[in-house]
Amino acid sequence: MTPPDFNALSDEEFRAEARAFFARHYPPHLRYIVRRARLAEMKQWYLTLSKHGWIAPNWPREYGGMGLATAKMIILLEEQEQYGVSRVPDHGIVQVGPILMKYGSAEQKNYYLPKILAGEHIWGQGYSEPNAGSDLASLVTSAVPDGDDFIVNGQKIWTTLAHDSTHIYLLARTSKEGKKQEGISFLLVDAQSPGITIRPIRNIAGHEEFCEVFFENVRVPQANLVGGLNKGWTVAKALLAFERVNIGSPRRPQYALKRLAQLARAKGLFSDPGFVDKFTALRLDLEDLGSLYARYVDVVKRGEELGQEVSMLKIWAMESWQRLTDLLLETAQEYGGMPGELNIDGAEVDVLSPFYYARPGTIYGGSSEIQRNILAKYVLKLPS
Amino acid sequence: MSAHSPDRAFANDDVRMLRDSVIDFVKRGTDIKRVRRLRGTQPGFERAVWRQMAEFGWLGILVPEQYGGLGLGCTEMAIVAAGTASALTPEPLTAAAVLAGGAIARGDNEALKRELLEALVAGSLIPALAWQERAGSLDTAAVATRAEPFEAAFKLNGSKNFVAGAAGADGFTVSAQTRDGLALYWVPADTNGLTLELQPLADGRATGVVRLSDVIVPEEHVIASPACAAAALQAALDTTLVMASAEMFGVMGRALDMSVDYMKTRVQFGKPIGSFQALAHRAVDLHIQRELSSAVLDDAVALFDSAAAPARLSAMASRVKARCSEAGLRITREAIQIHGAIGFTDEYDAGLYLKRAMTLSAWLGNAALHRRRYAALAAVDAE
Numbered sequence: 224m225t226p227p228d229f230n231a232l233s234d235e236e237f238r239a240e241a242r243a244f245f246a247r248h249y250p251p252h253l254r255y256i257v258r259r260a261r262l263a264e265m266k267q268w269y270l271t272l273s274k275h276g277w278i279a280p281n282w283p284r285e286y287g288g289m290g291l292a293t294a295k296m297i298i299l300l301e302e303q304e305q306y307g308v309s310r311v312p313d314h315g316i317v318q319v320g321p322i323l324m325k326y327g328s329a330e331q332k333n334y335y336l337p338k339i340l341a342g343e344h345i346w347g348q349g350y351s352e353p354n355a356g357s358d359l360a361s362l363v364t365s366a367v368p369d370g371d372d373f374i375v376n377g378q379k380i381w382t383t384l385a386h387d388s389t390h391i392y393l394l395a396r397t398s399k400e401g402k403k404q405e406g407i408s409f410l411l412v413d414a415q416s417p418g419i420t421i422r423p424i425r426n427i428a429g430h431e432e433f434c435e436v437f438f439e440n441v442r443v444p445q446a447n448l449v450g451g452l453n454k455g456w457t458v459a460k461a462l463l464a465f466e467r468v469n470i471g472s473p474r475r476p477q478y479a480l481k482r483l484a485q486l487a488r489a490k491g492l493f494s495d496p497g498f499v500d501k502f503t504a505l506r507l508d509l510e511d512l513g514s515l516y517a518r519y520v521d522v523v524k525r526g527e528e529l530g531q532e533v534s535m536l537k538i539w540a541m542e543s544w545q546r547l548t549d550l551l552l553e554t555a556q557e558y559g560g561m562p563g564e565l566n567i568d569g570a571e572v573d574v575l576s577p578f579y580y581a582r583p584g585t586i587y588g589g590s591s592e593i594q595r596n597i598l599a600k601y602v603l604k605l606p607s
Numbered sequence: 608m609s610a611h612s613p614d615r616a617f618a619n620d621d622v623r624m625l626r627d628s629v630i631d632f633v634k635r636g637t638d639i640k641r642v643r644r645l646r647g648t649q650p651g652f653e654r655a656v657w658r659q660m661a662e663f664g665w666l667g668i669l670v671p672e673q674y675g676g677l678g679l680g681c682t683e684m685a686i687v688a689a690g691t692a693s694a695l696t697p698e699p700l701t702a703a704a705v706l707a708g709g710a711i712a713r714g715d716n717e718a719l720k721r722e723l724l725e726a727l728v729a730g731s732l733i734p735a736l737a738w739q740e741r742a743g744s745l746d747t748a749a750v751a752t753r754a755e756p757f758e759a760a761f762k763l764n765g766s767k768n769f770v771a772g773a774a775g776a777d778g779f780t781v782s783a784q785t786r787d788g789l790a791l792y793w794v795p796a797d798t799n800g801l802t803l804e805l806q807p808l809a810d811g812r813a814t815g816v817v818r819l820s821d822v823i824v825p826e827e828h829v830i831a832s833p834a835c836a837a838a839a840l841q842a843a844l845d846t847t848l849v850m851a852s853a854e855m856f857g858v859m860g861r862a863l864d865m866s867v868d869y870m871k872t873r874v875q876f877g878k879p880i881g882s883f884q885a886l887a888h889r890a891v892d893l894h895i896q897r898e899l900s901s902a903v904l905d906d907a908v909a910l911f912d913s914a915a916a917p918a919r920l921s922a923m924a925s926r927v928k929a930r931c932s933e934a935g936l937r938i939t940r941e942a943i944q945i946h947g948a949i950g951f952t953d954e955y956d957a958g959l960y961l962k963r964a965m966t967l968s969a970w971l972g973n974a975a976l977h978r979r980r981y982a983a984l985a986a987v988d989a990e
Contacts, residue, residue, distance in 0.1 A: 484987050493987070500975070503982040511930050514902035535895045592888070599887035603867050603894060606879045 227276070228284070230292050237295050241302040244277065255307035255478075257576040259432045262312050262345060262387035269311045269342045278340055279316050286324060286332075287340045293524045304474040312384050315339035315346035319392055322409075326450035326458050335411070347388035347414070349379040349436060350459065357593050359394075360403045360456065364438060366395035366410060368445065373397075373410065375418075375441040381587075385421045385434035388414050393443075394455050409455035411447040418442075428579035429562070467529060468519045470588055471536025473512045476544035479577045480509060483551045489570035492554065501550055508543045515539065531601035534594040541584035542591060548578040621664075622683055628663040629690035639956055642695045646811025650775025652698040661730025666704045669846070670712060674724035680912035681846065685853035685904065693857035695963055697812055699733065699772030701850045706771065707734035709843030710780050710791055714831035719793060723778075723830075735776035737767035737794075737817045738840060745972050745980060747782065747789065747840045752819065754783035754790060761785075761829070763792060763800075763822040771970060773815020774805050780830055781819065782840055788833035791840065792824045799823070810962035841917065848924035848971055849907045852931035855967045856900050859931070859938040862960040863893050866938075866945040873947075886945065893941055896934035903930045922984040929977035932968040939964040 229237055248271050253264060262269075272278040280299050282288020291299060320339055323332050338344040355362035364377025375395055385391065391412045398406030414421070418441035423431035450458035483502065492498040519533055552559040555567060555574040564573045585591040599605045637656065645651055660666055668684045670676020677683075688701055704727065711723050711734065726732035740751060752765025763783050770779070778795040794801055800822040805813040831839045867890055870881030880886055907927040911920060939961040943950035950957040972980065 488987075496979075499982050500978065502987075503978045506987070507926060507929055507978060507981065510926060511899045511903045514906045515899055518902050518905065532898070535891075535898055538891075539895055539899065595888045595891040596884070598891040598894065599881075599884075603881075603887070603890055605867070605870060605881035605887050605890065607882055 229289050229295060232295075234294060234298060238298050238302060241299050242306070244275070245302060245306040245308055248275070249306060249308050253309055256309055257573065257580050258428060258430050259383065260309040260311075261432075262384065265309065265311045266342065268309075272311065273340055273342050278311075278342075279320060281317065282320055282336075283324070286320070286336055288320075293520070297520060300469070300472070300474065304478065312345050312387055314348055314383070314388075314392070315344055315390075318348065319346045319390075319411075322392075322449065322458055322461065325461060326409075326454075328446075330446070331411070331449065344390050345384070345388045347382045347385040347391045347434075347436075349382055349391045349393035349412070351381045352378060353380055357590055360407070362394055362396060362407065364393070364395045366393075366397050366408060366443065368397075369442075371445055372442045373445060373448075375410070375412070375438045375443055377438050379436040379438070380424075380433075382421075382434045382436050383432060385414070385436050386423050386431070390414055391419075391436065392449075394459055397455075398453050404456040406453055407455040407459075408452055409449045409458040410443050411449060412441070412443050416441050416443070426579070427582070428576060467533050468516070468523055468536065471512075471519070471533065471540040472516055473509050473540060475584075476509050476512070476540060476547055479544060479547045479551060479581065480506060482572055482577060483547060483554065486551065486554055486567060486570050486572050486574075489568040490554070498554070505543065505547050505550060508539070508546070512536075512539050512543060531597050534589070534597045534602075537588065538585075538591050538594050538598075541581070544584055545581045548581040552578050621677065622679070625664065625668070625679075625683055626686060628665070629687050632659075632663070632696075633690050633694045637691075637694050637696050639695065639959065642697060642811075642959065645697050647807065649805065649813070651812050652775065654775075656696075657698055657733070658730045660698060660700065661728065665700065666708075666730060667728035669705060670708060670724050670728050674712070674721055675728040676724065681849055681908040682912055684850055685908045688850045688853040689857035689860075691857070692854035692963070692967075693861040695810075695858070695959055699735070699775070701847060701854060702735060702772030703727065703733050703776070705850045706843055706847040707736040707776075707780050709846050710736055710738075710839055711793075711830055713835065713839030713842055714791060715835045716827070716830055716832075719827060719830060723793065732777050733772065733775055735770050735772045735779050735815070736843070737770045737773075737779045737815075738782040738844075739769050740765070740767060742768070743972075743976060745844070745976070747837055747844065748784075750782055750784050750789065752781065752783040754785045754792060754824070757823060759826055761792065761824045761826070763794070763819045763824055765819050767817040767819075769970075770803075770815035770817050773803055773817065774813045776815075779817055781817070782836070785833060789836045789840070790829060790833050791831035791836045793828040793830050794819070794822055794824060808966045810959065810966045812966065838917065841921070844971065845917075845920050845924040846911060848928045848977075849904075849911055851967055851970055852900075852904055852907065852927040855931040855935035855964065856897075856904055858960055858963050858967065859897055859900065859935040862939045862942045862957065862964070863890075863897055865957060865960070866890065866893070866942045869946055889941065889945070893938045896937060900927075900931045900934045903927045918984060922981055925972075925977040925981040925984065928972060929974045929981060932977070933974040935964040936968050936974075 279288035280291045280296055284290035320336060323335055350359060352362045352364060366373035366375045391414050393410045393412050394407050395410055396406055397408040418439040420437040421434050423434045425431050487493055516536060519536060522529055551574055558565050558567050558574055562575045564571060600607060664677050665687050667676030668679045672678040691700060708727050711720060714720055754761040754763050776796055778793060781792045781794050782789055800820045802818045804816040807813055870886060871879055873880050904927055907923050910923050942957045943961060946957050949955050
């Protein structure tokens with residue numbers, strides 16, 4: 224079905240619509256989970272979103288998306304956060320879809336996009352390797368042409384929900400000539416292909432959310448190349464400006480702040496000036512992040528290019544988030560070493576999950592150190 | 608581009624002229640040599656420069672048009688405050704035109720308002736606000752100074768501390784308790800019974816202690832009656848917190864630019880020191896603090912130029928003063944470290960910026976104090 228034109232609604236009408244939609248359809252037992260939900264839990268919700276045309280808010284309407292303008296996109300994310308709605312396995316929606324719309328062939332678009340919308344194809348990201356983390360361009364997983372195929376050999380790691388994925392989008396080395404960024408290609412791989420082994424990795428929170436993926440003489444049709452041979456780096460870097468801003472949104476740390484406030488209230492800590500001082504400093508770190516975030520959102524709303532300076536949003540958002548969860552642990556006292564949902568002085572709080580899930584925030588999507596390198600080089604123009 | 612940046616594009620011609628005047632003043636109207644020369648002198652600034660500021664219209668930015676001002680807003684005032692502070696200008700612009708002038712403009716004595724504000728805008732009268740008594744207290748009502756009815760006038764007794772812009776002030780706006788509540792009085796500097804003692808500030812300027820001993824104030828010099836004095840004083844203070852933050856923003860910006868430039872040119876171990884990651888990341892963290900300050904300042908001036916409720920304005924004022932004080936102190940402190948030994952010398956400018964940041968941070972409440980005030984003003988949402 225063709226989704227309605229949500230942009231025709233006023234912002235407030237759309238907000239009410241989104242709120243009502245979540246209240247009507249979202250499974251109550253999945254509200255406010257901190258970990259990354261698995262496909263089995265989220266499948267029904269994925270299909271519900273799909274059925275009502277809400278699965279791809281960022282896609283244009285001609286591709287079956289909601290075609291939301293930026294302001295409405297932000298409202299949707301706010302309402303999602305407010306109601307405690309978890310992410311579906313959304314790499315197909317967030318990454319593969321927009322990449323195919325920009326770089327894919329007509330056949331690729333016609334084949335893959337409807338299947339992403341329908342929840343038939345779930346995508347995992349094959350970028351990082353054991354020896355190519357922050358220095359991603361050093362990746363060595365190879366794709367060698369052979370007839371109509373490439374033969375892929377190598378290993379990918381930190382592939383989120385690979386064990387739930389039907390497909391993997393891959394950066395592979397297709398040339399060893401010239402700059403290392405210029406010998407990389409972007410491939411679409413069926414995860415059922417012979418020669419692929421997926422092994423989940425347990426994270427420190429105890430969940431198996433990311434995986435390592437081994438490729439042993441895996442045949443990938445050359446028709447699955449996106450954006451041309453040796454152009455994969457350009458394709459991978461063409462992230463939507465909005466995504467770069469979204470990762471610096473204050474929403475996630477605000478959630479941790481609420482948990483901390485809930486715990487502090489139960490323990491009567493708002494009459495303890497020592498606690499209030501620490502709490503308020505962190506609270507203002509988030510309030511001020513909100514001001515900085517809004518400034519970049521305005522840039523995107525005006526349709527202007529974002530510069531490299533947007534990196535600072537991610538640094539401040541993620542590091543503030545970590546400081547908050549540090550204080551959550553400290554405030555929980557003895558409970559700060561206990562996993563699971565706890566009853567602390569009458570407050571139901573999971574102390575460790577927010578703490579654990581704040582850790583990788585300064586690692587994924589370019590570590591805080593890499594972001595600082597970017598700011599030093601491109602914004603402060605410091606010599607290297 | 609941020610609202611308080613002089614580079615921002617404005618639709619309005621008046622505002623564009625204002626912006627140009629700031630750029631021109633910072634480039635040519637003042638320099639660090641003058642700032643150094645005026646350090647520790649009295650009154651510590653130049654009347655000629657003050658008159659120039661009047662000609663630019665800066666003294667009347669926040670003064671309503673019916674009193675000879677430009678009737679503009681905090682957006683415009685912040686441009687001037689940040690711009691002049693970035694050059695360490697010692698003239699008491701914020702203290703006189705925002706704090707003292709702001710209290711006068713919110714009073715309920717039309718005749719006096721007209722007289723004082725027109726003179727302020729013209730540059731012929733420099734007022735200072737004498738309200739605070741105890742360090743670390745921003746409670747406008749916590750005042751021991753009393754005003755007793757005396758014949759057809761009032762008799763004031765008490766002592767005021769931390770009076771910004773007191774050196775060279777032609778008169779003081781004094782807060783005092785009466786039987787009916789807080790009121791504001793106009794006391795010319797040469798009034799019998801008023802004594803002024805100057806205390807040096809770290810940055811070479813001075814602050815004042817104003818003592819009032821049986822000072823007689825005629826009824827026509829009541830600036831604000833108890834009906835409006837507390838609100839007038841609070842609004843002037845909150846606006847000044849935003850402008851002091853804008854000044855801090857100007858100071859931190861220049862100090863960080865100096866530091867980053869130095870990192871590009873200073874060579875050790877055969878390389879510019881800015882190529883060392885430990886220093887580069889340090890500079891990035893300072894840059895993030897500057898950008899956070901800038902974003903909050905933008906939001907603050909926008910809120911102050913809207914019709915927001917006083918409680919929201921107070922919370923916002925504390926938010927911006929907390930961020931800018933903390934960021935300004937940190938950036939200027941680290942500027943010394945980035946420069947190394949030369950940064951610790953009096954002849955190098957980094958120290959001047961640190962000292963201005965220290966006095967701006969301490970003025971009207973530092974970051975720690977304003978975080979507490981914010982916590983008291985803005986309820987926590989723990990749902």
